[in-house]
Amino acid sequence: MRFFERLSNGWKISLRSFKVLNENKQLLAFPVLSAISLILVMGVFYTGVLAMVGWDLDNLNTDGLTGYLLLFCFYLINYFVVVFFNMALIHCTRLYFQGEEVTIEKGLKFSLSRIGVIFSWAVFAATVGTILKAIQENAGIIGKIITGIIGIVWNIAVFFVVPIIAYEGLGPIAAFKRSSQLVKQKWGESLAGTFSLGLVQFVGILLVALPLFFLGLAIHFIAGVVLAVLGAFIVIAIISATETIFISMVYHNINGDPVKYLNEQMVNDLFVKK
DSSP: OOHHHHHHHHHHHHHHHHHHHHHTGGGGHHHHHHHHHHHHHHHHHHHHHHHHTTTOGGGOOOSHHHHHHHHHHHHHHHHHHHHHHHHHHHHHHHHHHTTOOOOHHHHHHHHHHTHHHHHHHHHHHHHHHHHHHHHHHHSHHHHHHHHHHHHHHHHHHTTTHHHHHHHSOOOHHHHHHHHHHIIIIIIOSOOHHHHHHHHHHHHHHHHHHHHHHHHHHTTOHHHHHHHHHHHHHHHHHHHHHHHHHHHHHHHHHHTTOOOTTOOHHHHHTSSOOO
16 A cells, blocks of 8 residues: 555544544543643652752762663653553543543543553653663664664554553553554554644644744743743644544454444555555
8 A cells, every 4th residue: 555545544544533532522631631740740759859959959960870760760750641641531532432421530530440550561661761761872873873763663562552551451561562563463563643643733833833922922922932832732732632542443443342433444554564
C-alpha cells in the first residue's frame, strides 16, 4: 500500500477518534488533569529537593549518581501521571464502545484499581529512560545517535502498552514484548495515524496560538504570550485525547472487540505490512 493511502486511512481513523471525543467532550478532562497533576507533583518534588539543600541551588549537586537519581524520579513521576490518566481515558472509550455510560469518575476509579501495574510500568520506563540518557551523555556523538534510534524504536514499540497493562494483566517486561509484537507482526513500524495527528497538532497550534498571540499583543506582550500558551495547551489537550482514543480503537479492533465507527479492513491497511 502506498504511503499516501496509508496516511489517508490513518487520517480517517483519526477523524473517527475526533468524533468519539466530540460525543464525549468530558474526556478532555483527562489530559487537562494530567497536565495539572504533573505541574503540581513536579512542583512538590522539586520544592522538597530545594528544601533539602537549604534553598540554595549552589548546594544542589546534579553530577553523577545524584543527577541520575533525580532524573529517574523525574521520569518516574512523568510516566506514572501520564499513564494513569491515559488509562482512565482508554477505559472510558471502552465503556463507550460497549454502550455504557461514560463518566470521569469511572475512568479514575479504574486507573486507581490498576495503580500497582501503572507504578510498575513507570519504574520500568523510567529505568529505560535513565539508562538511555546516561549512554547519551557518556558515549559522545555515537551515543547520541544510538540512543536517538533506540528512542524512536521504543516509542513505536510501546504504542499499545497502556491498554495492554490495563486489560491483559501483564507485568512491564511482558507488556513491552506484547506491545512490540503487535506493532511488528500486525501493524509494521510506520504509524500513519500518529503522523496525521502530529501534523494536525502542528497546524492547529499555528492556526490557534499565533492569532491569539497577536490579539493579546495589542494589549501587552505578556498577554500575547499567555493567550498563545493557552491556545497551544487547548490544541495539545485535544490532540492528546484524540490520540489516546485512536490507540484504544485500534487495540480493541486487534482483539476482535466491537468498535463503533471503525472499519476492520481500513485499520488492517493502516500500517506498512512486512
